[in-house]
Amino acid sequence: MAKPRIAMYWTGGCGGCDVSPLEVGEAIVDVLSGVEIVFWPALMDAKRAHVEALPAGSIDAVLINGALRTEENMEMVRLLREKAKLIVAYGACAHLGGIIGLGNLHSAQSLVDTALGEDWQASAPVPGANGDAPPALTAGVVPLSDAITVDYVVPGCPPPAQLIGQFFRGLLEGYMPDVGHVFAEEKALCDQCPREKEDRPIERFVRPHEIEPDPDKCLLDQGVVCMGPVTRGGCEAACPKLGMPCTGCVGPTRKAGDLAGGMISALASLVRAGEEGEDVFAQEDEILDGLVDTVGTLYKYALAGTWKRGSGGGGK
Amino acid sequence: MAEQKHEPKIAAFLCRWCAYAGADLAGTNRVTYPPNMIPIRVPCSGRVEPSWVIEALREGADAVLIGGCHPGDCHYVSGNYKTRRRVALLQKVLEELGVEPARLKLTWVSASEGMRFAQVVRDYVEEVRSLGPYRGQFGAPQELHEVEENGGQVVREAVSHG
Numbered sequence: 215m216a217k218p219r220i221a222m223y224w225t226g227g228c229g230g231c232d233v234s235p236l237e238v239g240e241a242i243v244d245v246l247s248g249v250e251i252v253f254w255p256a257l258m259d260a261k262r263a264h265v266e267a268l269p270a271g272s273i274d275a276v277l278i279n280g281a282l283r284t285e286e287n288m289e290m291v292r293l294l295r296e297k298a299k300l301i302v303a304y305g306a307c308a309h310l311g312g313i314i315g316l317g318n319l320h321s322a323q324s325l326v327d328t329a330l331g332e333d334w335q336a337s338a339p340v341p342g343a344n345g346d347a348p349p350a351l352t353a354g355v356v357p358l359s360d361a362i363t364v365d366y367v368v369p370g371c372p373p374p375a376q377l378i379g380q381f382f383r384g385l386l387e388g389y390m391p392d393v394g395h396v397f398a399e400e401k402a403l404c405d406q407c408p409r410e411k412e413d414r415p416i417e418r419f420v421r422p423h424e425i426e427p428d429p430d431k432c433l434l435d436q437g438v439v440c441m442g443p444v445t446r447g448g449c450e451a452a453c454p455k456l457g458m459p460c461t462g463c464v465g466p467t468r469k470a471g472d473l474a475g476g477m478i479s480a481l482a483s484l485v486r487a488g489e490e491g492e493d494v495f496a497q498e499d500e501i502l503d504g505l506v507d508t509v510g511t512l513y514k515y516a517l518a519g520t521w522k523r524g525s526g527g528g529g530k
Numbered sequence: 531m532a533e534q535k536h537e538p539k540i541a542a543f544l545c546r547w548c549a550y551a552g553a554d555l556a557g558t559n560r561v562t563y564p565p566n567m568i569p570i571r572v573p574c575s576g577r578v579e580p581s582w583v584i585e586a587l588r589e590g591a592d593a594v595l596i597g598g599c600h601p602g603d604c605h606y607v608s609g610n611y612k613t614r615r616r617v618a619l620l621q622k623v624l625e626e627l628g629v630e631p632a633r634l635k636l637t638w639v640s641a642s643e644g645m646r647f648a649q650v651v652r653d654y655v656e657e658v659r660s661l662g663p664y665r666g667q668f669g670a671p672q673e674l675h676e677v678e679e680n681g682g683q684v685v686r687e688a689v690s691h692g
Contacts, residue, residue, distance in 0.1 A: 520588075
């Protein structure tokens with residue numbers, strides 16, 4: 215069998231996903247010798263014109279990481295879709311919108327103004343104009359699957375080594391799961407977490423920096439908001455093992471559906487100020503008020519996939 | 531068409547033991563209330579998943595009403611208490627997103643309170659009407675501006691991108 219021809223492209227990303235395949239360790243030798251890399255801007259000097267010159271469907275798998283934030287990102291992923299047999303959403307940004315998707319809380323204009331200063335237009339070309347101007351920002355970040363058809367998802371921020379390994383093993387051995395597969399567990403991360411759960415009520419929310427967590431006990435039991443109950447396993451609970459709460463980068467389990475929705479359910483069950491009843495409503499509210507930055511905590515990676523900027527709340 | 535007033539659409543999740551029975555009583559008593567509410571019967575208000583509320587708003591509802599038993603009356607002992615905490619958290623999230631928390635309301639109605647049920651719906655429809663239609667607008671509150679729509683309806687909309 216001929217070596218699979220692959221490409222990796224970054225849209226609005228941090229570069230972490232491009233480096234992440236090295237996480238597989240020595241197996242990287244097998245991966246690199248088993249594939250032919252056609253296009254990978256982080257590794258090699260190939261330009262858009264090279265991709266345009268390729269026949270349609272001539273790349274076996276294109277891994278796309280990063281958020282779709284500019285018009286140019288949109289053009290590139292459409293071009294790659296045309297040239298690819300399989301498109302893989304690689305990493306949390308392509309999968310769910312990612313941290314960059316939190317920018318959807320603000321208009322594109324105010325993001326540019328904040329980044330460059332209010333009077334930037336005096337000295338810089340307007341995004342989207344011709345010539346040397348940077349590409350225009352889109353109204354808001356959307357997950358890759360909103361722009362083009364996505365065949366597989368390798369989730370995570372960046373994807374953990376185990377999941378990258380699963381994907382490349384499937385690709386190299388020509389044994390891929392059904393299209394639509396997310397390379398992660400169906401079970402929640404808690405299933406892989408070694409911490410002991412006692413189902414203790416949360417009497418006070420604490421942020422990770424406020425406590426030195428007990429190394430053996432569930433972080434939720436200690437009042438830290440850990441997204442484990444609603445997040446897919448697959449990372450071997452890497453963060454909770456190191457005393458940091460899960461932030462949900464691998465995305466929601468099918469059962470949870472929506473990261474924030476599922477987590478609100480979980481937290482509402484855990485907050486208890488003694489015997490349930492009307493007498494403790496005020497105390498409960500006080501505990502719930504202690505949860506700060508709810509959007510940044512519960513929707514750290516999934517805001518753009520759930521709340522779409524400018525797309526409207528349905529057909530009116 | 532041009533002068534048509536916005537009619538709010540409210541998705542209502544009603545617990546079958548109390549609020550839904552209250553709605554039934556309002557019906558058998560021929561109590562009238564506006565038809566803007568779409569009732570959905572659930573076994574317990576505690577069965578309402580927060581993601582349903584989010585989905586309802588995303589799919590075209592202007593507001594979501596959850597009706598459960600009065601405190602102490604839950605058929606399953608404590609479902610309504612859990613709902614109350616979920617709603618409190620959801621409203622916190624909505625507020626941070628820049629969506630009016632009033633687009634989600636929790637109310638207690640017993641099976642014998644048909645009149646009260648009708649009044650709750652009447653009041654809430656007016657409240658939602660004053661909020662205007664929900665078109666998925668969210669974002670930092672200072673970036674939402676008010677625009678006048680047909681019929682003089684004031685709507686908050688996201689500032690268009692530059």
